[in-house]
Amino acid sequence: MADRPRRPRLRRTLLAVLVTFAVAVPVSGAARPAAVPAPAPTVLGPLRDASPAALKERYGVNRADIRAAGRAASGHGDLKRAASLRAMAAPGRQFLAFDGRDGGRSVEVVGELSGARRIAVLVPGAGVGLDAYGRLRRGAVALQRELGEGAAVVVWLGYRSPATVSPAALTTGRADEAAPRLRALVDEVRAVRPAARISLLCHSYGSVICARSAPGTSADALVLYGSPGVGVGDARSLRTRARVWAGRSGGDWISRVPQVRVRVPFVATVGFGTDPVAERFGAEVFDAGGGGHSDYLRPGSRSLTNLGRIVSGAEPLGAPR
Known part of the structure; x- marks a missing residue:
């Protein structure tokens, strides 16, 4: 009898997820742009040397690959992609990896990796790609400035x-496809900067x-923010030694996403389950301010301040929202 009041609410939540799924299929299919061709990149292999000379050489090779991809995009008539790639190939930009094919993959360093004692690896969410890379880059620059000298930010756009x-x-x-590549990147950074704090x-x-990459990760901190859920019921299920943090800004629309996981027959499991900022999840919750879903790295924001403190190994400011 005690479960009866919950059943209508659960049915409404499940229905919302299914409707979202049904609407998303035709919308995304209609809006998907044609693939922009790009040449195969130079094969560089894993990062094994973070000396200034080795990094300079690696950055130079990737800059040439980005310029080649830009020429291909221009020839294809995609002026937006070509303009974005020109900006990415500008002098002073530092890419550990780049592949312009299949929507594009890249790994950029903001700051000096060779001497970094604190390293943040930014893992972006949906709707981020080479065409919208400038926004991601601005957030990385803001974070590196917040962290100051002795810190580097690695922008990992290593998946579609x-x-x-x-x-x-x-x-x-x-x-699931991306997690092994992210884990490998963190392991490479750990190998070349073994004494650094990696978040x-x-x-x-x-x-x-x-x-998905958390089990066995060599990162020191795992920070989940603006999250729709992560596919597990609690932080313990992540099976990681990293300190797990979670935050959500007061104006983030992600709070309205149903926190459920539903098996849609013959399709997939939809949704990601428990909210990481919920007490039952068991993460350490930090104050992420009152901004929107895309404002976490906005200069001057409480969220940026606290993300910087976590990366630095300090306790975040304020009570969680």
């Missing part, structure tokens, strides 16, 4: 980010990827 409104954004499929900063759908 799903469209914000799409079936892929409602399931763990892309995250994974995981935004939105990126938190699902971080959760």
Whole structure:
């Protein structure tokens, strides 16, 4: 008898998820742009040397690959992609990896990795790609400035980010594909900077990827923010030694996403389950201010301040919201 009042609410929640899924399929299919061609990148292999000379050489090779991809995009008639790639190939930009094919993959360093004592790895969520890379880059620059000298930010766009409104954004499929590559990147950074403090900063759908890569990660902190859930019921299920943090801004629309996981027959499991900021999840919750879903790295924000403190190993300010 005690479960009866909960059943109508649960049915409404499940219906909302299914309707979202049904609407997302035709919308995302209609909006998907044609693939932009790009040449195969230079094969560099894993990062094994973080000396200034080795990094300079690696950055130079990737800059040439980005310029080649830009020429291909221009020849294809995609002026938006070409302009974004020109900006990425500007002098002073530092890419550890780049591949312009299949929507594009990249790993950029903001700051000096060779001497960094604190390293943040930014893992973006849905709707982020080479065409919208400038916004991601601005957030990384703001974070590096917040961290100051002796810190580097690694911007990991190492997967095919799903469209914000799409079936892929409602399931763990892309995250399952991406997680081994993220874990490998963190292991490489750990190998070349063994004494550094490494933090994974995981935004939105990126938190699902971080959760999938968490078992055995060599990161010191795992920070889930603006998260729709991560596909497990609690922090203990992440099976990680990293300190797990969670935060959500007061104006983030992600709070209205149903915190459920539903098996859609013959399709997939939709949704990501328990909210990471919920007490039962068991993460350490930090005050992320009152901004919106895309405001966590906004200069001057409480969220940026506290993300910087967590990366630095300090306790965040204020009571969690």
